Amino acid sequence: MIKKTDVVIIGAGPVGLFAVFELGLLNINVHLVDNLDKPGGQCAELYPEKPIYDIPARPKITAQELIDDLLKQIDPFKPTFHFNQQVNSIKKIEEGWILETSEKIKIECKCIIIAAGAGSFVPRKLPIEGIESLENKRVLYSIKDKSILQDKDILIAGGGDSALDWTNELAKISNVTLIHRRKEFRAAPDSVSKMIELEKQNKIIFELGQIKEIYKNSKDKLDIKYQNDDTINSIEVDYLLPFFGLKMELGPIANWGLNLNENLISVDTEKFETSIPTIFAIGDINTYPGKLKLILSGFHESALMAQQCFKYCFPDKKNIFKYTTSSKELHKKLGIK
């Protein structure tokens, strides 16, 4: 079944979220698609606890507080979120567009707003020669079905929450070795103490080092060489699970025929529309003369973009400019009695 809405916003970071507000004031309904499992983009994923000092009228606010407040601000408009997926393809139809996500969800809309920041978050891949042919087979960056790992020899690499959580979880069903470059871990203290306890009970093995080489050997196992200071050791396992955080990639957007300028989308500064009418780009992903990659620039771009979206969504209606301070109609939309 194809879902129908006025506008799809690609990216649920601060700018995508604020765009929901500006569009909502103009009665434009919104779906958002984001590859993360939660709203907030870089703010929520990379630096939730870091303070931001240049949001107007907020002398100091942490990135997560900013996202929480934006979610509160857009709540009256009840946007629909589609997490853990990206928009893979877009198809032009007479009435607008049909988008298809990596989870096979189809959405029909009149306008597309790209608010994708620096791109989709995807797992950071080990830069090791020959690893590509093993990825998603023996080298897994995410685990969809852990039963394939039952009773297998597994090497988990990394020192963050994913590495430690999977170490503790898979210790129950597999033979786990954890490898990390140092004895300290940035994962949650609870997970770290659990892992240390498992190591004491010999339920897992911990090795210090960094992975250097990976080969598939004649026994159909992975031979992995790792280095600690000047010593090189090797280990034979069935699966390698590297957890080195996430990186950002433009992804399928690059193939939609938009005018790009070094992976940024060129827009005009009146409507923030791309080279393809009815597709807009706002926030860090766009570029124009004088562009500053600031959250506040993205907020401004959202407001102007929404004006043009209104024209596309309601070609027969006149948009009468109103202030949230005084308009009873806007108060009603915002749920203010």
Added chain:
Amino acid sequence: MTKLLVKDRNGNISEIKAETGSTLMEIIRDAGMDIEAACGGCCACATCHIYVDEKLYKSLPSKDEDEESMLDQAFEVKPNSRLACQLEFNDDLEGLLVELAPE
């Protein structure tokens, strides 16, 4: 003019203008060199990973816990690994050689 020497991933060394008070990441990025610096310099990723000339490494302010733990997301971490966003340039670093780590 104070300068910084930057070795790129092909081994070529460029001499770039460096201003006191900017971070090494900002200096390298604004010179148009290939440093991702995804988080913009708030020590929330590891995409400005560099190796610092070992002779001068000891004279730099030491890493704090934030920087050390972000380096966990980097590859090929060496004893002279640093995040360029956490190092501020000053006159004592004139002519410092740094190398961009593999991506």
